[in-house]
Amino acid sequence: MKFAISISMERFSPADLMSDAMSNMLALARIADEGGFETLWTAEHHTIECTVSPNPFTILTWLSQHTQRIRLGTATLVAPYWSPIRLAGEAAMCDHLTGGRLEFGIARGAYQYEFDRMAGGIPQQEGVGYMKELVPAVQKLWAGDYAHDGHYWKFPLATSVPKPLQQPHPPIWVATRDPGSFDWAVGIGANILSTPLSAPPAEVAVLGEKFRKAVADHPEHPRPRFMMQRRTCVYDRPDDWETAVRHSVDYGRTFENLMQNIGTVKDGFPEPVPYETVANRANYDPANIRDNLMFGTPDEVIRKLQIYEDQGVDQYCLGLSFNLPFELQVKTLRLFIDEVMPHFAARDTAHERASRGEPSVAAAGY
Structure with a gap:
């Protein structure tokens, strides 16, 4: 299992400086x-x-x-906000400017608040139709001349300028939790981005089963990759969980505002909605959050990650952007790099040696 991070520039108050949001993101990217x-x-x-x-x-x-080596991905582009020609060209240009490191992640979109302003107020569930028309059109534009006569877009013969640096195109990832979109994504040869949100660990197995079924139903394609993201905070002592949980709860109330369109947004800052209006309030219980999300000491996190690996997750993604203090984001990365990743790297090395019929490190006397 490999590891990724999901980060964004965050401002939760007019007092938060844009310059700080930029410098914090850059520092995390470098680490x-x-x-x-x-x-x-x-x-x-x-x-x-x-x-x-x-x-x-x-x-x-x-x-x-x-940065030098890390792959750089969109998680995610929102399909109804783009046209095929513009998206194909912008993505290909980014692929060149990043030296062929682009990972192309796309989704139907989530926040109804944004759809009311960016997509003519269509229900956000309708975004899946845009995505299913958009992605194949972008693939064909990357390949060469293509004319499109679809439900959402129509254009005469055109092509992507430039073409992507990676050939035939950057890896495509589709964000989904829905079985139908799992099936569609695997059917077009795309990888899967998913998340259990704040649900219990059993939801990881539910998503894993959706992935396995979609793969089994499409033997014509090689097995795609499977990424799963959770909010993550790693700390030294078991008793240090309260800060991470408190920030996750507060961020969740902002998320519910935008997701359900049930609160106000003033000058770009969403209001945290009252708990009484939040759906699935059990997911906001502090004990449940501590257990469900990737919060814990390095040893606790390693145990939790085993659930994901057992479900076929190829890449676990640390969700760091939930108004967690910057110092804790840095500490999380440092602890994860120093104490969590080596555990999985050692196991990967052992598995590779075993697959080649070589003795283990211990057996070889190293």
Whole structure:
């Protein structure tokens, strides 16, 4: 299992400086790059300060100038906000500017608040139709001349300019929790991005089963990759969990505002809605959050990660952007790099040696 991080520029108060949001993101990106993380993911959002990212391609291009190896992914682009020609060209340009490190992640979109402002007020559930028309059109534009006559877009013969640096195109990832979209994504040869949100660990197995079924139903394609993301905080002592849980609860109330469109947003800052209005309130119980999310000491996190690996997750993604204090984000990365990742790297090495019929390190006398 490989590891990734998901980070965004965050402002939760007018007193939070944009310059600090930028410098914090850059510092985290550099730590992740130097520490051996496989991918850095960042989102697309509009009109909300808690995720400042009107164009993730711009942010990834910027980060590419300050990192060396880490892959740079969009998690995720929001399909109804784009046209095929524009998306194909912008993604391909980003692929060149990042030296061929782009990972192309896309989704139907989540926040109804944004859809009311960016997509003519369509229900956010309708975004899946846009995504299913958009992605194949982008693939064909990357390949060469293509004319499109679809439900949402129509255009005469055109092509992507430029073409992607990676050939035939950057890896495509589809964000989903829905069985139908799992099936569609695997059917077009895409990888899967998913998340159990704040649900109990059993939800990881539910998502794992959806992935396995989609793979089994599409033997014509090689097995795709499977990424799963959770909010993550690693700390030294078991008793240090309260800060992470408190920030997760408070962030969740902001998330519910935007997801359910049940609160106000003033000058880009969403109001944390009262708990009484939140759906699935059990997921906001502090004890449940501590257990369900990737919060814990390094040893606790290693035990929790085993659940994900057992379900076929190829890449676990640390969700760090939930208004967690910057110092705790840095500490989480440092502890994860120093004490969690070596555990999985050692096991991977042992498995590789065993698959080649070589003796283990211990047996070889090293």
